[in-house]
Every structure is written in C-alpha cells, then in structure tokens.
Amino acid sequence: MPMSGEFKEKILAPLMSISTGKDLKFVGKSILRKEGIDKVTGRARYVDDVKTPGALYGKTLRSSIACGRIKKISFAPNIPWDQFTIVDARDVPYNRVLQIESDQPVLCDGVVLHREEPILLIAHEDPGLVETAIRSITVEYEREPGIFNIGEGRILKQYDIEEGDWKKEFAAAEVVFEGEYKTGAQEHVYIETNGFIACWEDECLTVHGSMQCPYYVHKALKYAFKLQDDQINVVQMTTGGGFGGKEDFPSVLAIHAALLAKKSGRTVRLIYDRAEDMASSTKRHPSISKVRTACTKDGILRAIDFSFHIDGGAYITLSPVVLSRGIVHAFGPYKWPAAKLHAQCFFTNSPPYGAFRGFGAPQSLFAIEAHMTALANHLGMDPAELRRRNFIHRGDTMPTGQVVDEDPNMEALLDRALELSDYKTKRARWKRGGGKGISLSTFMHGTGFTGSGEVYLASRVGIATTKDGGAEVRVSSTEIGQGTETVFPQIAAEALGIDISKVSFRRPETKVVPNSGPTVASRTCSVVGKLVERAAGKLKQRLAGADIRQHYAQHGEAYEEVEYVPRPGLVWDDDKYKGSAYGAYSWCVNVAEVTVDPVTAMPRVDTLTATVDVGTIINPVLAHGQMEGGIAQGIGWATCENVVLKEGLMENHHLTNYVIPTSADAARIVVEFMPSPYSEGAFGSKGVGELPMDGPGPAIVSALNDAMEAKFTHLPLLPEEMLK
C-alpha cells in the first residue's frame, strides 16, 4: 500500500552553472552527419545488403488463431522436406525469450496466445521454395476464446502512487470534472524492416542485424542457447529507423535466425517483408485513461485521480516499464496538492505491444492534456490560461514525491509559443465550428530510464586513441537515424580538445564495445553522452598534453572506460514507486493549427509550433530533426494512423491501408529551442528523442474539436468519425 506523503526528499543544491556553448568548438554546431554521405550515396550497408553466398533464406510459420492449442501439424507430401531446415520448439535449448521476464516462448510449444505467434521456422537456399513450403504446412488447432479488451484479462502489472489527502480535496472541491480518454495502437513504420543474419563457427554465434540495443539481443541469445558471454557477437548493421520497434523485438528474430543457422550448419538470413513485419512486430500500447480532477472555480488545481489502463498483449515484454513511464508522466507539468495515480496493464490475446517513442507517456499525456483543455472549456476559461495558473515550479513536489530542482520555465515556453503562433488573434477570430481551430498542449518528458533504471543499467563507455592521432568512441548506443554517430564524436572532440574529423565512432558489436545500455528512453545524447564526455576527459588527463599520434606510436592504444554514477541526492524507492523518477525533464509547449473541410471532414494540420527546453543543443540540425520527425509521427497518430484490430491482430498490416503522413501532409513545423542546461547531461543536454511525440496528439484533437465544434476524446480522430 502506498503511504501518502511519507516519502520526501530534500531539495538539492542549485545546479552548477554550465557553459551555453559560446566558447565551444563542436558542441552546439550543426556538424554534418558522419554517416550521411554513405546513406545518400547508397554505400551504407543494411542487413539485407550483406552478401552471403550459399546462405539459406528463413521464413516463419505463424499461428492463424489468437488463442488455443496446436493439435496437429501436417506437411504436404509434394514437397521434398528433407531439403529444408525445419526448427520447432524442441530445437530451442531454452525456449524462452529473456526480456524483463522470460514468459514468452521462442517458438510455440503447443499453446497459442496470439495471432501470428511463431510456430515453426523453415529455411532453404531458394527463397521462392521457402514460400511455397510454408504454404504447404497445415496447422490444426483447438480454438479457445481469446480476450481482446483492456480490463478483461489478467493484470500484467500494476502501480499505485498517492500524494497528499486527495480524498479530502475532492470532497471539498468547488469543481470536480472528469473524462475518459482513449488512444489507439500505432505501428512504427521504420523505413527498414526487421532482419538478421546468423552464423555459427566453433560453438560461437555471430548475428548481424537491424537493431537499437545490441546487448539486449546478446542477453536473449545467451539465455535461449545457454551460452557464455564470449560465445556471442552481436553486430549492428546500418539501421533504417527504430522508434522503439527495434528495442525488444529483434531479440526474438535473432534467436530465430540463430536456431536455423545452428540446425542447418549454414549462414541463415531471416529478413521480414513489410507485411510480415507489420503483422507480427510490436506496436504502441492502446490505452484508456479515466481522469478526475478537483479545482477551484477560477481553475486552481487541487487534486487529480488518474486511472491509466493499457493493453499489454500476450506476453510481458517491456510492458511493465511502459506502464511505469506512462504513469509518472500522467500528471503533466502542473502542481497538484494531492494525487492518486493508478496504473494497470492487462494481458490480452494480441501480439505483445512494445516500445514506441514516448513509451507510455504520449498515452497518459494525451489524457491529461485533452482533459486540461476540456476542463478549461467547462470553466469557460482559455485553455492556455488554465495551464498558466497551474504550472509547476522549482521547489514544488510532483505526485511522485520528486521535488523539482530545475526551472521548468513553462510560462516562458508558453508565452513564446503563443506569440509565434499568434494564438490570441486566431483564437478570437476563429469561431468554434467554423472549420479552423487552434489549441495547445503543455508537457514534459523525463530524460533516461525511470527511477533506479539507470543505476541498474550501470552503463559503460569507452574511448581509445587511434594510430592517426585521433580517438574512437566505443559504445553500444546505436545510430538509428537520430545522430548518435555524429553527436558522440562532437562531445568527445570537445572534451578531448581535438578536431572533430579525428574522432570516429566504432560500429557497435558486442565483442568490441562496452555495454552503454540500450538506445532508448531519451538517454543517448544526454546520459550516455555524459559518459562519453567523462571518458574523453579521463583520456585527456592520461595523455597529459602529449601528441596522440606519438603517444600511440610509443605506447600503443590508450583506452579509458567510465561507468555511470547516479547524480548525488537522487533517490527512488522501487517498492513505494516514489522518488525522483528522472534526473531531469525536458519541457515543451505545442500549439496546433488545423483546418477541417466542412463537407468531407478531411483534416489538415496547417502549423505546429513547438517551444522546447531540452537543455544544451549539441547539434541544432539533428535536434530539429528529432523534433520535426516526432511531431510528424504525432500528427499521424492523431489524425490517420488507424491500426484496425481483428482478434488482436493488425488487420491492415500494409502501407496501402495503414496511412501515415507523407512530407506533403506534415504540417509547417516551427521549432524554437529555449535551453536551460542540465549539469548531469552531456554539456548540459537533456533528452529530445521522445518528447516531440507527446504533445501533438492532444493539441491537434483539441484544435479539431474547436474547428468542428465537437468533443472528441480519443485518437486517432478520423474524418469518418467527425462526419457522423
């Protein structure tokens, strides 16, 4: 039972002042992406580009039911089955995929818990024959009724957080307002589908693949094959996007490829096409939130009662941490004297939901932000004004018990966003229901893993001198299109005091690079970047001013490695689920302007303005890229990305009918950074990866409500729904 108000931490000393970039040579500069030229000239090698003469092509036989038992598998007689490699559950040394838990089988062993669950793997030199062969296998099932709705099945994970006397606040409140908010699943649509190539040599396994987290794959392989650390090498190939979709899912795929390779004694390619990737891989968790708030007549918030429910799918995967990140963002950037936060994730017979940019926070922030706008309308108040009256400040306590020890500056971000978008004029001019709408969202996003996550990760970063007088950064943090390969050399060059052209980035492979943790959670630039900064500082000290080339010639490679140390004073209590959820937050205001065709209800997001504090900007062009890409993804989630679920499966697993915005549909996106640096982030940086995904949804749905004089509380909000 959480005990309200018991956990308190002391306010930390003010953050040390940090340079804002004027005296810096590489940090704060838009250095050209190091891997950019290879990508635009086609030189970059993605996993499917790797030539593997004599390799086998693998394919997965998947369940066509959502829940039940496998009765019989029959192989049609017209296929020379002895020429194929066929793997089933009995071939897996330990038939479990290790993630947070290990409940998920690598291959079904009789029981089916979701559509498209892998049952058999099959490989052959001729990919065409593999296709034919797969279709010549019949599986007979004993069907059982499945569970497809949030709240109907077993609880996968639950958190309860309380702060202050919320019961009393609700009883005494002048105004109590409540609403229910729903968000749909979302597919990542990374430009490169998932794929792995596996081969074994002398009991040692090497896998090449598209991924975000080489050490997650490493851990899962080690577990399933009962291997030692040094028997496995996981090599990341150039990766065409991830957005969370290549955080947990590649572990499954890598084991599959390795199983086929082991049984056949050959190199095996297992590369999904788009339809298989969309049907079988993870998606954003759908959510239902119930929000009840107490406030005064003039809109001063007194208490929140937030109940957050998400669909976890058939296995645990990363759902507990998605749920956690969701609930610790649910209260938004506001001051609440009292709060009751309740979060539950449920099992269903959907393919497991997984990581997706924002990791639960976009879902809970959609609810609180849509709610704040609805509450303002209920009070007859401007939604910007309601927010302004309630922003959190330094010294205030969040419902998690975390005392804010930075300046959120939400007022300044808000003022600037309203000014840039000419919010006041437009709001006054555009009548409700007149086809045009303008609305906003104000929000924050934590940097790094939640709670004690970073402590458990204990990330390590290495840096080594090179023969040519430069340095090489060694991390397992991957370049997935966001700029790791460029910003780390920027940070290292700055800290070492050598030219950026002399700093290279070692392609992550687990045999070579230390484990700097997964490439997730808005942690790479800020948290891992700080370790790069420290490692480079240490190397610089060791070199003591010596010329690197000469030093190398005399002593060989000089290598330094550092490990994460938590910021002093940060406390998190895993049992009570209270404390400092994050070392720092990024803060943001979005204003969305929309036009809706009054006859067809076709929406258009005309402009999306974002004012942003993500701390020091290491590379302005890349930071803009993160903001614009995340906002475009948010526009898609809000207006058109409709995952049609049938028995838990994404029925429209095709780009023909899963509509994502093109560059012609993405709004005019206006981004202005207003940095307040963070001492524990690399050169003062905070997280920027996930934040942009949080705000567009609620701002757009609220603006559409204004344009259509409606009261929708869900997304995606499709034209056909507005027509009704």
Place this chain on the structure above:
Amino acid sequence: MRSFGYAEAENAQGLAAALGKGYRIKAGGIDLLDMMKERIDKSERIVSITGMTELRGIKERDGGVAIGALTTLNEIARDETLRKAFPALPDTVCNAATPQVREVATIAGNILQRPRCWFFRQAEYNCLRKSGQACYAVAGDNTYHSIYPMGACHITHPSNIAPALVAVGAQIIASDGKNPKSYDIRDFFLTPEQDLKRENKLPQNEFITEIFLPKMPEKSAYVEVKEKQSFDWPLAACVATYADKKWSIILAHVAPVPLRATLAENVVGEKADIDENLALQAAEAAVKTAQPMAYNGFRVHLAKAVVRRALLKACGKDFHA
C-alpha cells in the same frame, strides 16, 4: 530466386511476335513489377516497350487529340494544349502518385493497372480475383472498397485518368501487329459481374497504341478527396465535362469501374450553368444507388461532395462549403 525472361520490342511486329509467345508488356513497369515482386503476377516473360518512341507524345488530329500509349503522366500534366482545352485531364494526374512515379508511369499502363484491393495485393489471400473462393473484403477491413456493388468482388478501379477519358468518350486504339482495333472506353472496363478475373476487354495478344479524344469539352473539372496528399490514390474523385449540351459525370475510386453517374446527368440535363442547388441535387442522385460496406459509409458522403464540387468548379464557381 524466381527468374524471368526479358525482351525489348523495337516495333509493332516485334511486339506482336513477343505477345504471341506469351510475353507480358512492361511500359513504365510501376504496376507490373510491383505485382511481380509481391508474387501476384507470375509472368515468366516480359517485353519492354519503352523503346517504341512512336507510341509517345500528344498530337492534335482530326479535330481531336491523340495521346500515345507511352506518354507519361507528367507529360500529360505539363501539356499546354490539354491544359487549355481540357483542364480536367491534366488535373487528374498532376497530383497522382508521386513525382517520380509520374515521370515513368504511362497512360496505357495507368488505365490497365490492377486493382489496389489489399487482399488482392497480398499473396497470402487467395481471393476471387485470383483463383480463390471468397472476397475477403466482405468480412474484413473494407474502408477502401467499392461503395457500389457490382458483383461478388468489391474492388475499386484505381485509375485517375480513366474517368476523364470516359467523360469525353475516348477511343482506345490497339493493335495485334496486323490490324488496328478500336475500343470505346465507355464499355472497355468490365465489372466483376461481367468478369471476375479481368478489369477490361483488352485481349492478351493486343497492345494499346494510342488513346484518341475525338472532341474537347466546353467545360471540364476534376475534384478529388485524398487522405494523403502524396503517394496515394484518392478516396473519391469526379470528372465533370460539358459538351454538345450534355454533361458527363464520372465517379472514380468508388466502384469497380469508372462510374458514369447517369442519374446525376439526368438531373442537370442540358443546363450549361449549374447553381449550388442543382449541383446538390445531382450529387444526391449520384449516390442514390450506393450501398456502402461496413467500414466505408463515409465515402458515400465524399462521393456526393466531389460530384457537387466538380459541377460547380466546371461552371467556374467557388465550392468552399
């Protein structure tokens, strides 16, 4: 890996000979290669016709306009003559697909492209249009399917340019290498009721050489509603033309064929100038026979909107609301 034979035709005789041996024509290849990659089209022999330059270009002839079969969508979009005489025609293609696709996609390939029904487009669904027994759209996600039932299969016709050609009664000129053939585009396309496996009458041994538009309309307009502004087919579109005291109102992307809205044409009659009220009545008549499926009812509303707007636009009127 599946391999296939590839040839290049230099002239009509060569092409006819190749077709005689069962070769399939590749023009721009946008649709054909896509279908082959998805293993839906199992052609074993392909003949490219892009070298037959005589099939390319737009010419005025006999009071009309002849468009060579290999003329690309962008050549049509940029053509000055068409832009002046029949603006709806370039309008149908100037925003179709993507700029890259429009540079290679040809007019003949466009009207012959296969349906976009996503069950049809996936090898794993053996639907009626392939050799299967069921139309998966009936119980499945049918958001993008036909709202006018015309048989057991519920595709929509994917061509943007076909409705403009139907509106002016274009002739499709084809050849079997020896004799020219001519098809009236108004009965060129086949509904699923007429044929479940084919969308038009062109026999395998013939190829299109040109599309002939006998007469330019006095008024014309094209209006579409799209979900994505690029990289996508419309949800509904309409071409309206006026010539010889007659309106042609053709709906696209809502039925298995470019659909002539005869009821709507009857409503507007001979009237050259159409007001808001009449346009609305015509629009209502156009959707009278619509029978949407479970998920696509909203597209009836869109069909109505494009008919009304196309008529008003053709009369030079603003159609905002």
